[in-house]
Each structure stands twice: as C-alpha cells, then as structure tokens.
Amino acid sequence: MAPIIPVSSLALSSAAVRPASSAAAFGLNPGPGIGNLNNVSETHDARLRIAAIDFLNPAPLMWDFEHAPHSTELAARYRIDRMLPSECAARLASGQADIGLIPIAALAAAPQLRILPGCTIASKGRVRSLLLVHRAGRQPADLASVAADTASRTTVTYARILFHKWGNPSIRFLPMAADLETMLARADAAIVIGDPALLALEERCNRLERTGEELVYRDLAAEWKLFTGLPFISAVWCAAPSVPPDPAIARDFIGSRDRGLANIDALVAEWAVRLPIPEQTIRTYLTANIHYVLDQECVEGMRGFFQAAAECGILPPYTVAAEALLRP
Secondary structure (H helix, E strand, O other): OOOOOOOOOOOOOOOOOOOOOOOOOOOOOOOOOHHHHHHOOOOOOOOEEEEEEOOOOOHHHHHHHHOOOHHHHHHOOEEEEEEOHHHHHHHHHHOOOOEEEEEHHHHHOOOOOEEEEEEEEEEOOOOOOEEEEEEOOOOHHHOOEEEEEOOOHHHHHHHHHHHHHOOOOOOEEEEEOOOHHHHHHHOOEEEEEHHHHHHHHHOHHHHHHHHOOOEEEEEHHHHHHHHHOOOEEEEEEEEOOOOOOOHHHHHHHHHHHHHHHOOHHHHHHHHHHHOOOOHHHHHHHHHHHOEEEOOHHHHHHHHHHHHHHHHOOOOOOOOOOHHHHOOO
C-alpha cells in the first residue's frame, strides 16, 4: 500500500501509476422495447463490492480474482473496483464498498470496520516502495517541510511518528501528488510510496547524472524497524459492518494470496510489461521486501503502530482485536 508496505497504506500498502480501470465489465441485458416500459425491473447486483489497489505490491493477493480457474467463480460473488489506498478507506467507511484493502491508519477513524484474518501488506525489513527523499547534507531533524504523497494516510502517519523520534515533531506536511521533482521544488523532502517509489529508486543514478544533485533515499520501513524492532504494516483487508462474518470470505482471500505467492514468476512477467523495472527487482520485491501473512509479529506491529500514533497525538486510540485475526 510497502513499501509493504502501511504501525499502510502496510499499508507498505499504497502506484506514478494511477488507478486503472475496473475489472472486466459484465454484460447487461438488452433494454426492453418502448412498448414494454411498464415491465422494466431494476436488476440488483448482490455481489460484494471490493475496493482494491492497482499497485504492484497487492498483486499476489489478487491472483485468484484475476486468473483462471478461480476468477470466474469469484466474479459471481465479488465485484472489483480499483483505486488509490486512501480511496479504498473512504469507499469502505462511506458504504460504497463492502470489502477493501485498507491502509491501517484509517482504522482509527473507522473502528467499526472488521479486519479479515490471514492477509496483509507488510515489511519486516527494507521495503523499497516507501521512501522519504531529501537532499544530501541534511538530517531529518533539520527539515522544515515534507511533501507527502496523498495516496496513503498510513505512510504519512508512520513518517510523522518517525519525525517525533527524530526530534522534529512540528515539521510541516504538504499534501501533493507523487511527482518527486515537483515535491522537492516545494518542500525540503518528499514522501513517495508504491510504484512511484520503486521507479524513483530505478531512476536514482540517472537523476544524479542529469542534475548533479545528490539525494538521500530513506526506506521508511527500515527506519521504523530500526527505531521500534517491529514490522511495518501497511494495509489489511477489512469488511464493512454490513458484511456478516463468514469464514468463506476469509478463505477466498487467503486462497488467492497462497496461489499468488505460488505464481510469482507469472506475476513478474505480467508486471515487467507494466513497469519499467527489471524483472529481478520485481521478483525480489514480491518475495523478500513484502510480507503477505498476517501473523503474530504483524499483529504486534499493528499494536505498536497504533500505540505510538496515539502517544504522539497523531491518531485516536485504537485496539487491535488480535484473537480474531490469528484464527484465519
């Protein structure tokens, strides 16, 4: 969301690639003749609406929803809409979606949402896709402003906590779209997440040769682990209160994750066409940088994130229901 990444947006959650179009459309019945208007009846779509993220990092989670043989069966039960991580949270909180891949910071403002067990976007070390970028020769404690990618509230929350730990709690955050050059022209530093962060790392040497300006690229997940010893949790699947607890839903999402992780080579080939990134970089990102299992360590990471955010006055208190999450 890691970045996973977000304690996203993991969400690590959180893609200069912006939301793509929705999943394949389904055919509509032909309209009635003019003489039969009285017989028109509105067709109700009973499928659960899923708010998904069109970044590289959730790709393994979405495998069954996008690939045969399970995609046809799941399409009868779920409708996929793709958007930015921050939009997923808003859709779910407003009732416009039933299930969403939510940057975890959004849970503090919407505690009624229910976390689905089993899946996450997290990082237990370096994530590569969650970056704080600033000019060389300066330290975080000396920065006056940071331009923040508006795609993920969770990553910004992690960054605010880290700036408290760096002794700079009053730094100004300027919401901006993910364009590194524009961000650095307006602020002392920039936060970029998801695919734009991966692209920024790939462009790092070219930018230095082009501009002669040396930049520092701080991996926020690695910085978080250094300070807290905890994994960086970007995002989790959540359900709206209107969705009744159903173990079959969790099984659908866990099964999709497991088959996605078993098909990394296919995902690498697919995403190498979409992103100008070497295949080996994509493979390492999906297998080593991002962690997809919501295990005990990740639950503790979430608890640590919400505790730190509340202590810094960044988020209201939020309690993670660990017992339910550890029974997928």
